[in-house]
Amino acid sequence: CGGPLTTLEGHFSTPSHPQPYPHQQLCLWQISVPVGHIIDLHFHNFSLEPHEDCSFDFVEVHDSAGTGAASLMGRFCGHQLPPTLTSSRHVMTVLFVADEGVADDGFFATYQARNATEKTCSPAEFSCGNGECRALESVCDGWHDCPDGTDELNCTGVSYPPFDATSFPNIWLAIPDQAGAAEVLQDYQMLMELACYQHLRLLICSLFVPKCTPDGGVLQPCRTVCLAAELRCQHSLSLLGILWPINCNILPDSNDPVECFQP
Structure with missing residues (x-):
């Protein structure tokens, strides 16, 4: 059993699966796909002799073309399905060992290669047009979080921040107009992504x-908001x-909504 697997996707299983595998087995599958790809490995059926340390019958998955300890991604036995495993390169090795004792039904596994530059976003993330992932709350928030701006496409009735009357020039930060503010804000992009x-x-x-306030004044954020952000983000x-x-001391030291702005 075992052998090289060189197609972009495929499957393999223990000998005789879904029947019990024979005793005294050593199977080695070496998965190799084109350079520039990585490998996703999925186990669909899994039933090996259980043992606390997986010392009897076991499967090892290695993030390399060999089976050295440094490349070990996991050793599995028992009846719990292993997690999906993803290689860091274009090669992966799967080792199956069975002793002379108890034999179980074994496993069935599939693998699939994908381009290493592709990113798979989680259910809590938005997939940008270029494949990058962003938090779902960044969609339609008025900011271009994706480099290609796809997180702000097809948004209706959305504005950020939640006010549409602003005051310039900004005398506290010496910013003459909204265009100047937009330019300066680019330097804060990394901070805003935290x-x-x-x-x-x-x-x-x-x-x-x-x-802006209804009477034509300007409402700055309260100092307590700034200090809380500084503490949380340090x-x-x-x-x-x-x-x-940000120098929080330039902001009003008040919680009065007439004097300063709070979320």
């Missing part, structure tokens, strides 16, 4: 594009080697 604080985007937007920013870029 999911460290629920109202982070709204805070930054209301700083650079201030909200760890994420430190991992990126970035300092918190």
Whole structure:
């Protein structure tokens, strides 16, 4: 049993599957697809002799053309279906070992190659036109999170931030108009993509594009909102080697909705 598998997709199984496999087996499948591809491996039926350490009958999956310990992705036995496994390169090795003891029904597995540049987005993510993934909450939020802008296509009645009257020039940040604000905001794109604080985007937007009040005044975000964002985001920013870029002390130290803006 075992052998090379070189097609873009295929399947393999233990000897005699779905009948019990013979005793004393050692099967080695080496999956090799074109360079530039990765491999998704799925187990559909799985039933091997159970053991706490999988020392008797087991399957090993390796992220390489060999079976060294450094490439081991997992060792599996028992009756629980292994997870889907994805290689990091264009090769993968599957090893099946059975001793002389208990024999079970074995397994049936399929594999499929896909382009390494393709990304599979999770159910909680939006797939951009170029294959990149973005959080679902970024869709139709008024910002182009996808490089190709597909997250803002076919959106109706959506605006961000949730106010449509803004004041310029922005005397606090010396920004003359909305075009200037849009240019400066590009430098804050990485910060706005962090999911460290629920109202982070709204805070930054209301700083650079201030909200107008009905009487013609300007409503800045409250200092407490800025400080909360700084506290929540410090760890994420430190991992990126970035300092918190906003001086929260310039904002009103109040929670009065007449004096400052809160989400």
